[in-house]
Amino acid sequence: MTALLAEILDRVEKNDVIVLYSIERNLTRYKYVPLEVIERVSRLPPSSIQKSIKRLTELKLVRRRLGNFSGYTLTYRGLDVLALNSLLRRGYITRLGDKIGVGKESDIYIAESPRGLVVVKLHREGRTSFSKVRRVRSYAQEIEGEDWIRVVKTIGEREFKALVELRSNKALVPEPVTYNRHAVVQEYIRGVDLYKVEDLDEETARATLADVIETLRIAYTKVGIVHGDLSQYNVLISEDGRGYVIDWPQYVYKGEESSGELLFRDVKYITSYYERKFGVSVDAGRVLKYVKGEINEKPL
Ligand SMILES: Nc1ncnc2c1ncn2[C@@H]1O[C@H](COP(=O)(O)OP(=O)(O)O)[C@@H](O)[C@H]1O
């Protein structure tokens, strides 16, 4: 049984973090960072490094390779600890809480912060070659090769920046707080995933769909992007009856070739879900025109 991330954070000592950081910094030059390099970069005495390496290995934060080119690399948990440690040290979060969600491409934690509860989204896309990675990869030129750390860091930064742009244009998305490495800190929305909502009164159903449509319109006309993965799994219905669109890192720019097709799909998926599940009828063609800014009359 692996320890909870919050427990791991408690058990990791200052020197362990220095060792982790020394490994991280050198992963651009080595696939497995040799012990000599860790010793040189960390400036810690060898005995202390030995102790840290032992603990980090037990906690599964680093992985060792034996043989001619022996050395150490980070695991996902190792990168998590580095990111969370920075967030804690800088005061963006004060305590890590439980995992509240496992998306197919991220782990979501709740955390306490000076501004209240926040969510820490730890990106995991490098783990496998999901479509999101491929899509982000083909548009974010900086991602090359199979370097998973660079992949997840780029995706984290991409999501944070999209949220900043969307929020500053008044779209109904979680307010971004900061990001560090592959971790995106954002406002915690108290509510339920749309796919889990069984009953919604007609008024709330219409209002939340209208919220989603408004966000798509702001994204397209003001920010110039298309979500690209919209469905009942990426909409949150808040306790106060609003519809938030979450999970943005795979967005495409509206000038890109696939954007038209993706926008059509986003609109079709969400309108047909509302129709099927809650009986909200709306003309998807008109929604599409409204989202693109071709008409101004609200479709709902
Ligand atoms: N800001 C948030 N507030 C509350 N819950 C959230 C928030 N962001 C994500 N979640 C929860 O975590 C789940 C996965 O998040 P999401 O951003 O969709 O990641 P993934 O890429 O893994 O699908 C969501 O379905 C939701 O239940």
Ligand SMILES: [Mg+2]
């Ligand atoms: Mg999602």
